[in-house]
Amino acid sequence: MAERVDRPVLDVSGLPTVAFGIHSITWWGVLGMMAVEGTVFLLMIASYFYLHSRVSEWPPHRNPPDLFWGSLNLGLFLISTIPSEWYRRRARKGDLRAVQIGLVIVSLFGIANVVVRYFELRHLNTDWSIDAYGSAVWTLIGLHVLHLLTDLVDTIVLTVLFFTTLVEGKRFQDAEENAAYWYFVVAFWIPIYLVIYWAPRWLHA
Amino acid sequence: MITTTPTGNTAELTEQERAQAARLEAVWSEPGGFWGWFKAVHHTTIGKRYVVTAFAFFLLAGLLAGVMRLQLAFPEAHILTNDKYNQFFTMHGSTMMFLFAVPMMFEALSVYLVPLMVGTRSIAFPRLNAYSYYLYVFGGLMFYVAFLCNTGADRGWFSYVPLAGPDYGPGKRPDFWAQLITFTEVSAIAVAVEVIVTVFRLRAPGMSLNRIPIFVWGQVTVAFMVLFALPGVVLSSTMLLLDRTCNTQFFNPVVGGDVLLYQHLFWWFGHPEVYLIFIPGTAVISTIVTTFSRRHVFGYLVLVLSLVATGFMAFGLWVHHMFATGIPQIAESYFTAASMMIAIPTGAQIFCWIATIATGKVVLKTPMWWAIGFFFVFIMGGMTGIFVASVPVDLQVHDTYFVVAHFHYVLIGGAVFPLFGAFAYWFPKVTGRMMSETLGQITFWLFFVGFNITFFPMHLVGIRGMPRRVYTYPANMGWTTLNQIESLGYVLLFVAVCVLLVNVFRSMRTGAPAGANPWKAGTLEWGATSPPPPYNFLHLPTVNGREALWDAAPNQPVVGGLDEDARSFLTTRTLDAEPATRDEFPGPTIWPFLAAVATTIAFVGSIFTPWGITLGSIPVAITLIGWFWPERQAAERRRAREIWQSE
Numbered sequence: 001m002a003e004r005v006d007r008p009v010l011d012v013s014g015l016p017t018v019a020f021g022i023h024s025i026t027w028w029g030v031l032g033m034m035a036v037e038g039t040v041f042l043l044m045i046a047s048y049f050y051l052h053s054r055v056s057e058w059p060p061h062r063n064p065p066d067l068f069w070g071s072l073n074l075g076l077f078l079i080s081t082i083p084s085e086w087y088r089r090r091a092r093k094g095d096l097r098a099v100q101i102g103l104v105i106v107s108l109f110g111i112a113n114v115v116v117r118y119f120e121l122r123h124l125n126t127d128w129s130i131d132a133y134g135s136a137v138w139t140l141i142g143l144h145v146l147h148l149l150t151d152l153v154d155t156i157v158l159t160v161l162f163f164t165t166l167v168e169g170k171r172f173q174d175a176e177e178n179a180a181y182w183y184f185v186v187a188f189w190i191p192i193y194l195v196i197y198w199a200p201r202w203l204h205a
Numbered sequence: 206m207i208t209t210t211p212t213g214n215t216a217e218l219t220e221q222e223r224a225q226a227a228r229l230e231a232v233w234s235e236p237g238g239f240w241g242w243f244k245a246v247h248h249t250t251i252g253k254r255y256v257v258t259a260f261a262f263f264l265l266a267g268l269l270a271g272v273m274r275l276q277l278a279f280p281e282a283h284i285l286t287n288d289k290y291n292q293f294f295t296m297h298g299s300t301m302m303f304l305f306a307v308p309m310m311f312e313a314l315s316v317y318l319v320p321l322m323v324g325t326r327s328i329a330f331p332r333l334n335a336y337s338y339y340l341y342v343f344g345g346l347m348f349y350v351a352f353l354c355n356t357g358a359d360r361g362w363f364s365y366v367p368l369a370g371p372d373y374g375p376g377k378r379p380d381f382w383a384q385l386i387t388f389t390e391v392s393a394i395a396v397a398v399e400v401i402v403t404v405f406r407l408r409a410p411g412m413s414l415n416r417i418p419i420f421v422w423g424q425v426t427v428a429f430m431v432l433f434a435l436p437g438v439v440l441s442s443t444m445l446l447l448d449r450t451c452n453t454q455f456f457n458p459v460v461g462g463d464v465l466l467y468q469h470l471f472w473w474f475g476h477p478e479v480y481l482i483f484i485p486g487t488a489v490i491s492t493i494v495t496t497f498s499r500r501h502v503f504g505y506l507v508l509v510l511s512l513v514a515t516g517f518m519a520f521g522l523w524v525h526h527m528f529a530t531g532i533p534q535i536a537e538s539y540f541t542a543a544s545m546m547i548a549i550p551t552g553a554q555i556f557c558w559i560a561t562i563a564t565g566k567v568v569l570k571t572p573m574w575w576a577i578g579f580f581f582v583f584i585m586g587g588m589t590g591i592f593v594a595s596v597p598v599d600l601q602v603h604d605t606y607f608v609v610a611h612f613h614y615v616l617i618g619g620a621v622f623p624l625f626g627a628f629a630y631w632f633p634k635v636t637g638r639m640m641s642e643t644l645g646q647i648t649f650w651l652f653f654v655g656f657n658i659t660f661f662p663m664h665l666v667g668i669r670g671m672p673r674r675v676y677t678y679p680a681n682m683g684w685t686t687l688n689q690i691e692s693l694g695y696v697l698l699f700v701a702v703c704v705l706l707v708n709v710f711r712s713m714r715t716g717a718p719a720g721a722n723p724w725k726a727g728t729l730e731w732g733a734t735s736p737p738p739p740y741n742f743l744h745l746p747t748v749n750g751r752e753a754l755w756d757a758a759p760n761q762p763v764v765g766g767l768d769e770d771a772r773s774f775l776t777t778r779t780l781d782a783e784p785a786t787r788d789e790f791p792g793p794t795i796w797p798f799l800a801a802v803a804t805t806i807a808f809v810g811s812i813f814t815p816w817g818i819t820l821g822s823i824p825v826a827i828t829l830i831g832w833f834w835p836e837r838q839a840a841e842r843r844r845a846r847e848i849w850q851s852e
Contacts, residue, residue, distance in 0.1 A: 013766030019850035032398035131460035135453035
């Protein structure tokens with residue numbers, strides 16, 4: 001039997017239980033998922049240009065996607081970051097009212113984005129089954145649709161949650177991280193928009 | 206902040222400690238009963254399941270190899286038809302890579318060991334962890350059910366187009382392969398995120414970056430590689446599935462598609478894949494060598510940097526799998542140089558191990574024998590690796606048995622030898638009992654000799670021109686004797702694995718009790734009792750050096766002040782591991798299992814119709830919402846005690 005010794009205790013009972021950014025482990029989890037999904041986006045963009053390098057005409061025998069709906073969506077995405085940033089900052093202060101309002105506004109933006117996205121898909125001027133160009137365009141935008149829908153559902157669920165009595169510090173962390181994920185969706189729309197809408201025009205010239 | 210209370214460091218507990226243990230037990234123990242099995246979320250529970258499941262797949266794939274060896278032992282044998290043989294080697298390769306090697310070396314080992322080694326009570330995101338396990342099991346089951354229905358994948362483990370494309374791969378065989386990839390990649394990515402967060406945020410106070418055990422460094426390097434490598438195969442297998450089920454044209458050259466796009470994306474993943482199988486192996490070796498040399502490892506910094514450098518370099522090598530595809534010569538030169546460069550960090554590691562052994566007091570137990578076997582086999586594989594990194598040699602031996610010999614030396618040497626060493630090493634921790642030393646050494650020698658008899662002649666038969674993936678060969682090729690020697694070697698490997706299984710089953714029941722630290726090792730998992738209780742540590746440890754137990758001060762503090770009525774844990778800062786916040790793990794729940802069932806329905810459905818994934822995503826969304834919806838009682842308890850971080 002070993003001798004019993006007195007061991008000091010590192011008392012952590014005073015440490016915070018609600019923390020944001022790098023102090024929240026779910027924030028790191030979200031960051032990890034962004035790394036994975038960002039790599040998927042980048043490899044898909046690389047695949048687009050790889051396929052472009054294999055043919056002489058791009059897009060082959062047809063017009064590039066119409067600019068209007070994609071550009072409108074880009075505008076909506078960019079404007080949506082204003083309410084998003086507002087409620088993200090208020091979430092860090094535990095401001096329930098502001099987060100409720102912010103989440104409702106951002107949910108509405110998300111719905112608008114999806115509606116505009118529907119018209120975008122109608123104006124891509126290609127089909128995925130015609131050739132590799134069409135497949136690449138549809139897959140690229142399809143990946144973004146997937147993220148848009150996921151984040152929209154996520155945001156709506158969180159919005160509902162914020163009108164229940166279940167709100168606690170952890171939910172404010174969720175709200176902050178939901179905004180961060182929305183920025184990821186917005187930020188990746190910029191290169192994807194450029195690739196889908198402008199790359200065919202620039203490469204054609 | 207630091208107060209003194211009397212606490213013991215042995216099994217002798219005070220009254221107060223017994224009460225504390227009972228409280229922790231009540232909060233942390235897994236639910237019982239039939240449904241309780243599906244609700245379990247603790248990392249040791251899920252980790253053990255990963256080990257058993259991955260080992261079962263190893264045995265299945267090994268049996269498939271046995272049938273192939275039987276077929277090849279005789280020229281013009283027809284035990285298997287050519288069609289069955291195609292399925293057998295594809296199932297063997299795909300199972301070994303996707304259902305055994307990665308899940309075992311990365312998921313199983315890190316899920317079980319990393320939280321213990323960094324001194325915390327569970328893995329970050331335990332429910333995601335359970336979900337990842339179920340997806341992995343369901344993916345494997347789907348793959349084998351298809352195989353039993355004569356729909357086994359048959360286009361090789363990398364399923365190249367156009368052979369696997371819609372024109373040359375009729376039926377559903379390549380689709381099942383593509384979805385197996387989807388299952389296993391989701392599960393590996395989930396575990397990668399958990400491991401990164403656990404290592405970066407959940408370490409014991411004092412375990413700054415330069416004190417993290419090398420094994421943990423290895424697993425976190427692999428986790429990062431998983432994040433950036435797996436997206437390649439996500440895309441290639443998705444494009445393959447889309448080409449086959451939705452009429453996309455990615456790989457159809459008639460309308461601008463390109464088959465090499467598949468190879469680029471696949472090997473962007475496939476080459477790091479090889480490294481994410483053997484980096485955990487080398488990390489295990491560093492651990493075993495340290496413990497059995499009875500000294501701190503020589504060249505800690507070099508070892509860590511080598512692991513990280515290997516991880517980085519892995520992404521610059523993928524084209525060396527494509528030397529025979531007619532890529533530009535400048536690319537060939539670059540990728541030859543890059544491939545040879547990998548010998549530098551690997552060599553540095555080997556020299557560190559040799560220095561550790563040479564200057565330590567070596568204890569030759571079974572785990573150490575596996576480490577020594579690893580040196581021999583892995584270095585052999587590395588040597589032939591340098592051969593095939595050279596384009597002219599590669600073109601000569603491409604698609605021959607020489608390559609088969611090379612990658613079995615690297616993969617069995619780099620993964621299975623360390624793994625069997627890891628079994629012998631951590632078995633006492635997991636089960637509380639020692640394995641038989643005699644049976645362990647018998648296993649080692651049978652396996653070592655059997656391995657070399659099986660795979661060394663493959664170099665020779667490859668140089669003599671025998672292509673891989675042929676189901677039989679004529680008698681006059683001069684390959685018969687070598688093939689028969691190889692098949693004989695398989696018998697030894699088979700017996701070795703049987704002895705290992707006997708050892709495991711016997712030791713689990715009648716092995717000598719292990720105690721907390723039978724090897725007198727230095728890392729934190731040996732500070733917990735064997736097997737660890739569901740809360741891992743009665744007193745959460747703090748760390749004073751690289752080998753936490755060896756370097757602990759006589760009055761090394763323990764962590765106190767976490768709530769004991771919830772699954773509380775401490776987060777620490779990434780660099781210096783100073784205490785940062787208190788948080789709480791979610792408890793057991795059925796939702797991850799239900800979500801995995803819903804996801805499985807969507808994935809399997811999409812093999813047959815695109816609606817599988819679109820309509821199938823609705824139940825997935827419902828189960829995920831159920832999973833994330835907070836429980837009222839827990840929310841109210843937390844809210845009552847909240848302390849907000851000051852801004």
